[in-house]
Amino acid sequence: MRRKPVELLVAEGGQGEGGSLRRSLGMWQLTMISIGATLGTGIFVVLGESVPKAGPAVTLSFVLAGLTALFSALSYAELAGSIPVAGSSYSYAYATMGELVAWVCGWCLVLEYGVSVAAVAVGWGEYLNELLDGTIGVTIPAVLSSAPGEGGVINLPGLIVVLLAMVFLLGGAKESARVNTIMVIVKIAALVLFCAIGFMGFKSGNYSDFMPLGTAGVSAAAASLFFSYIGFDAASTAGEEAKNPQRDLPRAIMLSLIIVTALYVLVAAVAVGAWNWADFEGSEATLAAIMNDVSGQSFWGTLLAAGAVISIASVVLTVLYGQTRVLFAMSRDGLVPKAFGKVSKKTGTPRVNTVIVSLFCAALASVIPLGKLVDATSIGTLFAFGLVNIAVIVLRRTRPDMPRTFRVPLGWLFPVLGFAFCAYNMFSLDSITWVVFGVWMAVGLVFYFVYGMSRSRLASAEK
DSSP states (O other), X not given: OOOOOHHHHHHTTTXXXXXXXXXXXXXXXXXHHHHHHHSSHHHHTHHHXXXXXXXXXXXXXXXXXXXXXXXXXXXXXXXXXXXXXXXXXXXXXHHHTOHHHHHHHHHXXXXXXXXXXXXXXXXXXXXXXXXXXXXXXXXXXXXXXXXXXXXXXXBHHHHHHHHHHHHHHHTOHHHHHHHHHHHHHHHHHHHHHHHHHHGGGOOGGGGSSSOTTHHHHHHHHHHHHGGGGTTGGGGGGGTTTBSSHHHHHHHHHHHHHHHHXXXXXXXXXXXXXXXXXXXGTTOSSHHHHHHHHHHSOHHHHHHHHHHHHHHHHHHHHHHHHHHHHHHHHHHHTTSSOGGGGBOOTTTXXXXXXXXXXXXXXXXXXXXXXXXXXXXXXXHHHHHHHHXXXXXXXXXXXXXXXXXXXXXXXXXXXXXXXXXXXXXXXXXXXXXXHHHHHHHHHHHHHXXXXXXXXXXXXXXXXXX
């Protein structure tokens, strides 16, 4: 139950083994990090898997998932402005609910960020094949582009994109942010292009049976589509590399969520209007296929595939960034090995951390199917987001006079709603996902009690 004082968290900001992180990111770059980490596989790939669950009402599923994200985003914005450090919800939990809860939250973030990197990388390969087919008429054979159990031996594209992201991250946070900004602009342009082309094939009859699978289908799709909102909290992991974190972090979090939600609902509405919802079953690279069908030309689908390849790569880059910063904070607290907290004096990045995490994510991406990764990521994220909403309430009670650059409106109402929505979406996931989550949490608790609890810096200070 030992807690880490907010003042100590802030005082340690940026400090790592052998060096410190560099404050080089402004609000624009922070917003691009959040959009970059959020806008990608969820709309380019997971949409095709979610429409068969909800039918045309998948637009409502996006809204439901977006509301869940919105309430949690408000809580993130308040905490990011009050506790501007790396570590995201892990650090917030450490300051409010104690070390054990912080460890559980951090372990969920490892699941959220690490596994979602792998999931996004798997989706990247589908659009890469679409691009190769449309440009040079060849594709990567299934044996080298699919996971075992899906007709392949290894997902080589997934492996490659994670390793490329690792190379960019090792160059420094500012340099990575520049690359990400370019990729975010490309992905937004690609989605706007899809809406323009897709609207020409819009058929109102596709909405005649709006909710064919009932509210249960809407809920099931929303739980999976919550994966599409993972990443808006990525800006909060950059608290120690932001120039003015108290002011810019809350703004970046809220602005990115608004932009992403608007694009998601618009793209989903156009996609279902252009294609009958039953046609989405088993379709890969869905948006590119819709563009080809509507326009009657492969050029537009190929162009969208090119945008998707670039945009999904930006998700890999920014989510991988978030994962390394969470582990950096946990290492500084002594809960994971010191290697994760070592900072390069030359680049100001945790290099060993970045290499280890990248190799782990690359291995996952190369052998595990997308669907299994998506649901495992969603449940870990929902759990962490739920804890963030609780943290806001706890900090309001324990530190009511602490300076806050942003406050969640209407007192405790929104944090309570945020927690309730997270719990609702968690219980909409299937039992297998819960079993995987339970095993993951059991492994994490064993690691904490065997390693982290005795090596914690707060434990050492108490001796």
